[in-house]
Amino acid sequence: MKGQRSKGASEERSLLTFFLLVFLLSIPIWVLGPVAERFLPEVLTANLPVSSLMFCVPVSATVILVRRQRGSDAAKNLLRRALDYRRIRRKIWYIPILLLWPAMIVLEYVVMKLMGVPLPDPRLPGLMLPVSFALFFIAALGEEVGWQGYAIDPLQHRWGAWTASIILGIVWAAWHCVPFLQMDRTPTWIACQGTSIVVARIFTVWIYNNTGKSLFAAILFHAMYNVATVLLPSYGWLYDPLVGLVITAVAAGIITFLWGPETLARFRYAGRRRDVHASAVG
Secondary structure (H helix, E strand, O other): OHHHHHHHHHHHHHHHHHHHHHHHHHHHHHHHHHHHHOOOOHHHHOOOOHHHHHHHHHHHHHHHHHHHHHOHHHHHHHHHHHHOHHHOOOHHHHHHHHHHHHHHHHHHHHHHHHOOOOOOOOOOOOOHHHHHHHHHHHHHHHHHHHHHHHHHHHHHHHHOHHHHHHHHHHHHHHHHHHHHHHOOOOHHHHHHHHHHHHHHHHHHHHHHHHOOOOHHHHHHHHHHHHHHHHOOHHHHOOOOHHHHHHHHHHHHHHHHHHHOOOOOOOOOOHHHHHHHHHHHHO
16 A cells, blocks of 8 residues: 555656646747747748647657656657557547547537638648648647656546546646737637647547557547648637537537546446347347
């Protein structure tokens, strides 16, 4: 029991150090980003601030801490997990990994059109889509090696999957606040978008836990959100984030109900289906 308490305290200290290090390493990017934008063509900074380059910070913080705590081999092994697609034994999970975010973004677009919001037509990026996917996958890797690869499992061990998702989601949302402020977003917009980010972590943990804790699955799922926004006018920044928040919150509620808050991986009706099948065979 004493050993378990000691391990738990050590994990908590490591997570606090990780979160603190992420924010500290992000400060130079937040400060220098607006300065750099003055010297860059407007076309390069029209949709995202330079401070969005902070995607490289979580993976950097993770490598620093893992090398210090467990050595360089452990850090290399963690980085290799970014391509652990073999953990995804049930290939059906590629459906939500690849299509859940695009489906919700399309639904958001349709709802706002029905509400009479004047929105331009979706764009057809053509050959830019593969390039965008490659860039967004690298960006998602930079984040998820830290959020999912380092932080989520100790949080789940202590708090369970759903609560861990909320805790990590709050940190993730807070980390995005500075770029949002630099984009001159209103407090209401930031609050709605930040809450959506918290909810989005529930989806990511759900995907992660149901694919054998595949870091590749989490990275690909994260990347697909950004890929989907390429199809939208102004990368989705014209949208009312409250609409997106309602859609994602409803979807997250359904997932939590069906797979359970403790693990987000125990489908409520799985046992019932097996019982019905066994009765039919018998």
